[in-house]
Amino acid sequence: MTRLEVFPVPPDLPVSPPGLRERRREQTNVEISETALTLFERNGVEATTVGQIAQTAGVSQRTFFRYFATKEEAALRDHWAFEAVVASGLDQLDPDISPRLALETSFAAALVTYSESSSVPCRRLLRVNRLIKQEPALRAVLARESVRRTVALVDVVSTRFDCSDLQIRLAVDVSIAVLRAALETWVDRSSSDESASLPEIYSTARGLARV
Known part of the structure; x- marks a missing residue:
């Protein structure tokens, strides 16, 4: 299984210019997801049915x-997009440094997508989280x-680094934990500080994790 099969390219990052049919499909995808989020926010997940989402989305x-x-x-669409970003x-991890540093460097580069707190990707990610x-x-x-x-990520990293299974697993688990902590902190801070920066919080989290 390839990296793209495990972490599909998010709808906001097409691999090639989409045609009219694909644009319509993407618009329907967004509308269904937005409707699900709105109904979940209003009524909760348990009280909302697929029928209600479909009807409201038309x-x-x-x-x-x-x-x-x-x-x-449907509601998690933009979280899956975040994971894909x-x-x-992952296909360009540097094998000449430690697997953890390679993963953290890759994650940091990807988070540039979420640098602008007022951008559509940031607003969507905040809402779903x-x-x-x-x-x-x-x-x-x-x-x-x-x-x-996680299993898929371990497999990907294993193909790039000549390290023990334990070292690779620790690199993956710690890297994911640091990223998750940064994401959750960003979501919390953004409630009172709209300028909170996910890349900056992630950079701080990386430093703290090495203390």
Whole structure:
């Protein structure tokens, strides 16, 4: 399995200019996701059905399931996009440095996408992660996916570095933990400080993790 199969390119970063049909599909994808988020924020995940999301978005339930397997996945669309952005440099990890430093350097470069707090990617990421904090059902989906993606990330790193299994696993686990801590801190700070910077918080988190 390749890196792109594990961490698909997010809709906001197409690999080639999309045609009219693809643009329409992407617009429908965004509209369904936005509708799911709005209804979840208003009524909660448990009280919201796929039928309600589809009806409000102006599509059939059959169309909904062409885009998303579950209602939770629809709401998590922009979190998956964030993970794909973070993973965008995994094919260029530097094998001449430690695996942890290589991962952190790759993650830091990818987070430049989220440098501007008022940008669409930042606003979307904040919105979905605020909802994740409130909804156990969304956290459960992320927990299940994180196991699969961690295994995949270990496999990717293993192909690039001549290190022990333990060193690679520690590099992956620690790197992910630092990134997650930075993301959660950014979400919390942004509630009172709209200028909070995810890349800056991540840089600070990296330093603290090495103390």
